[in-house]
Amino acid sequence: MTRPAPVRPARRWRRLPLLRGPAWTATLTWKAAVFITVMCCALAALLGALVHVSVTRQTVDQAREKALSKLEAVTDAYEAGEAADGSGAVDPPGLPPGLRELALSGQRGTMVSDTGGRPTMWAAGPADGGALAVRIDYTLSAQTIAGLDRAIVGSSALAIGATLLAGAFSVTRVTRRLHLTAQVARRISGGDLDARVNDPRTRDPARGEDEVAAVSGALDTMAATLQGKLLSEQRFTADVAHELRTPLTGLSAAAELLPPGRPAELVRDRVNRMRALTEDLLEISRLDAGRETVDLDVHELAPLAERVVRTAGTVGSGTDLTVVRGTRVETDRRRLERVLGNLISNAHRHGARPVVVSVDGPVVSVRDHGPGYPRYLLEHGPQRFRTESGGSGHGLGLTIAVGQAAVLGAELEFADAPGGGALARLTLPEYAPPADRPDGGDPAAPPTHGATPAAPGRHGAAPATNAPHGAAPQEAAPHGTAPQGTAPADPAEASETPTAPTAPETPAAPWVPTAPEVPVAPSAPAAHRDEGTDMPHTESGDKRT
Numbered sequence: 001m002t003r004p005a006p007v008r009p010a011r012r013w014r015r016l017p018l019l020r021g022p023a024w025t026a027t028l029t030w031k032a033a034v035f036i037t038v039m040c041c042a043l044a045a046l047l048g049a050l051v052h053v054s055v056t057r058q059t060v061d062q063a064r065e066k067a068l069s070k071l072e073a074v075t076d077a078y079e080a081g082e083a084a085d086g087s088g089a090v091d092p093p094g095l096p097p098g099l100r101e102l103a104l105s106g107q108r109g110t111m112v113s114d115t116g117g118r119p120t121m122w123a124a125g126p127a128d129g130g131a132l133a134v135r136i137d138y139t140l141s142a143q144t145i146a147g148l149d150r151a152i153v154g155s156s157a158l159a160i161g162a163t164l165l166a167g168a169f170s171v172t173r174v175t176r177r178l179h180l181t182a183q184v185a186r187r188i189s190g191g192d193l194d195a196r197v198n199d200p201r202t203r204d205p206a207r208g209e210d211e212v213a214a215v216s217g218a219l220d221t222m223a224a225t226l227q228g229k230l231l232s233e234q235r236f237t238a239d240v241a242h243e244l245r246t247p248l249t250g251l252s253a254a255a256e257l258l259p260p261g262r263p264a265e266l267v268r269d270r271v272n273r274m275r276a277l278t279e280d281l282l283e284i285s286r287l288d289a290g291r292e293t294v295d296l297d298v299h300e301l302a303p304l305a306e307r308v309v310r311t312a313g314t315v316g317s318g319t320d321l322t323v324v325r326g327t328r329v330e331t332d333r334r335r336l337e338r339v340l341g342n343l344i345s346n347a348h349r350h351g352a353r354p355v356v357v358s359v360d361g362p363v364v365s366v367r368d369h370g371p372g373y374p375r376y377l378l379e380h381g382p383q384r385f386r387t388e389s390g391g392s393g394h395g396l397g398l399t400i401a402v403g404q405a406a407v408l409g410a411e412l413e414f415a416d417a418p419g420g421g422a423l424a425r426l427t428l429p430e431y432a433p434p435a436d437r438p439d440g441g442d443p444a445a446p447p448t449h450g451a452t453p454a455a456p457g458r459h460g461a462a463p464a465t466n467a468p469h470g471a472a473p474q475e476a477a478p479h480g481t482a483p484q485g486t487a488p489a490d491p492a493e494a495s496e497t498p499t500a501p502t503a504p505e506t507p508a509a510p511w512v513p514t515a516p517e518v519p520v521a522p523s524a525p526a527a528h529r530d531e532g533t534d535m536p537h538t539e540s541g542d543k544r545t
Contacts, residue, residue, distance in 0.1 A: 028175050029168065036167040037160065044156030048149075055148050059141045064110045067123035071108065071134045075125055078132060090130040099124045103131035112138055177212045181219055188219075193227035196220045234288045241281035248275050280396040284384065287403035294332045294407060298431050302326040302359050304333060308340045309357055318353035319344060324360040330431040335404045339412070340364065342401040343424045351422055362430040369421040373414050381414070 074088030091100070094115045102109040103124040110123045115135065119142040124133035180197060187195035197220055201213035209217070252271045258264035286292055302323045312319045340357070343366040347355045351368025358365040376383070382398035398414075401424075405412040410428045417423040 032171040040160040048152040063121045067121045071123040088134040100131045238285035312344045322358045328431040329428045339401045342397040362428040364426045366424045372416040
């Protein structure tokens, strides 16, 4: 019985890791310089070799003819029995062996060799069983060839250097224009829609356009078209929201006249949601237009966060406050409460309890224990009017939070918590006393992305527009009123917007930092949970936005 041959496993080939050079070697300038250098070196080597071979052959041919002519004269004299002049002899010392063997075979030949430390051209022929040979000095011809080689090398190096400099200058002009186009593209992607390349070749029709000018012109045209569309959308959003406010105000007043009952409650609930959505649209339109103002003042961050947590009962209970390290920040209290209120409301509506608000210096973190943020939000940030799996909300709360944080000069980051859940981290600019500042002057206002700084002396919070769930309602303007220092979306807005009574202010509990961590008891749920801003989130089983 024959045993089958064992099956050998297939050999797995391992791919060797690719060797990667430094980042600067990937630039177009470097590649062009290498290409120009290689081509110049190859061209110089080819031309130098051709010139060297041609001149060397010509010089050797001339020396060979001279040596053969002298050998013929010496051979005639030797055959005639005349006395030689000393320039020729039979088997002279120093004769190359190869040339002697050639002469003994009955042929004539020449050869260059080093005799006595000097280059010599030998010529030999047969004579009475020996080799009759003559020699001439080849030093001058050898020096001529060596000088030619040095001239070829020097001229080639000069030509390569000059060509490399000229090529680098030409390529740098092109790459500089490409870098400018890329820089403008990055500015446009960062939100500066007024950035343009303005290549002079695209503005003058009489001048010919190269490829870089065509790319620059296409980028400028795209930026102008994009800017026009975005401005049109912003105007449309502001106009629609403004036009809806007046009929909604009348509808709200009419809903209050309905007899008590379930239908009246449903109507009031829907009207309140419509008013909240309208106010959110107006706020977003102001953020997009860069018309928001900042009213800076110095605040203790921990009491301010406690104030927001205590008023978070409008959207749910179970909010805990942990203070790791308190600090003072220079910010707009109303806008900061708006951001924190939206984050807490978002966590309550679509996360899982407990919701923990942590203050660690200028960093405020809001964490829940729900399913976490969806992948698109972590990669691209919140998107308006996008909610997943049919969850409640309009997808505007986190968008507003990001916009208000940008106005404050703060950084808002979204991530998944290590132990599960969603984590929003707000980093505020920490306040530095004038004595600790390098210039010793007054604190500078944070960047506001086009917002106009508030007038001096307006310390304290300005009225808020449509305070969110979880945000403090104190000093908040009623629905339909723009925040203080902010231009209305439409000139007719001030005349068409009625003013509703403001809710009484809830006094905040005094802040006593007695321990590194100060937990706050969960707040009780409020009667009306549907007023305010719908946060972009989903229920526990849905992804949030």
